[in-house]
């Protein structure tokens with residue numbers, strides 16, 4: 001989409017027509033939406049695709065509607081595959097990133113003493129899943145250390161790969177609790193060299209950065225569709241490499257979509273990543289995800305990858321100037337997500353004060369980031385996550401609101 005940025009835009013993105021993109025986004029008329037790390041605003045083509053399918057279901061019946069739209073449903077696999085440089089056979093729909101993640105974990109036959117090597121910034125639910133595997137199967141969970149400036153120390157992680165020979169290496173590209181972007185392709189290079197199974201959580205990066213599963217060198221990758229991809233809630237996907245499919249990995253519970261019941265005592269998993277799916281699908285949502293992925297590719301993820309993090313950097317600069325505010329993001333590469341603490345406020349009242357100004361934000365608590373928040377010595381922070389359709393004017397308004405709240409205190 002072409003250039004037409006307003007004169008007040010500090011963050012320039014010559015290939016994006018921000019006004020047209022905002023005209024496509026009904027929510028921007030209602031709120032300043034800086035909660036794209038929670039859930040992006042739906043674009044009109046995505047909304048219309050979903051509504052049209054629900055209307056069709058109401059008119060002709062749910063099973064009949066999905067049959068009538070089977071070509072478009074196949075479009076989900078083609079669009080998501082194109083977005084991450086995979087093939088449609090490698091994509092499974094999931095109802096959430098967490099569901100995709102736990103289904104992927106269930107396909108690994110862990111044995112007592114097996115090591116899961118991960119980072120100190122992996123997502124809360126992934127960490128809980130690792131601990132649950134520890135409780136049930138006696139695996140060991142090893143966390144690679146961080147660099148002094150923040151972010152995982154890849155050399156130290158690679159040394160642990162050599163000494164521990166982990167059954168699984170797991171890394172979250174962008175954590176939920178800070179603007180950090182982890183070097184997942186560098187980690188992947190070591191995994192490929194050592195032939196280690198590698199699972200990537202790309203929940204906060206799909207739609208924000210170009211994702212290339214070949215370049216990352218991952219075996220499995222999970223994401224939602226609702227965040228920077230701007231798809232509907234209740235959606236996600238799992239990428240499963242040919243390596244994993246050919247090795248015969250399958251989730252613990254495979255249903256009638258994932259396998260054929262070939263005889264009273266036998267079943268055969270399907271050859272594609274479909275073996276990780278459930279039979280029942282929210283078809284309007286699946287079609288909405290396909291539309292969101294198509295939309296993202298039309299907008300151009302390469303340009304988004306410049307503009308959205310640049311808006312994050314602009315917001316960080318504005319917030320850093322406010323007395324009583326401490327910007328918390330640390331690491332060599334920072335993305336669109338901005339986190340900060342503010343003196344004199346409790347979490348919920350502060351967010352409520354932002355809500356009252358129609359500024360959408362999110363809270364993160366110590367529980368979401370046991371290592372990171374302990375290092376930073378904070379119990380909570382506010383998270384602001386702009387995306388390409390946000391403007392410099394909006395960021396200035398948000399910074400002014402934070403400055404006012406920092407002055408008045410409750």
Ligand SMILES: Cc1ncc(COP(=O)(O)O)c(C=O)c1O
Pocket residue numbers: 037038095096097098099123125172174175176201203204223224235236
């Ligand atoms: C890094 C990361 N991974 C995974 C998830 C979980 O996604 P879902 O809520 O779709 O399960 C989130 C959600 O915020 C996240 O930030």
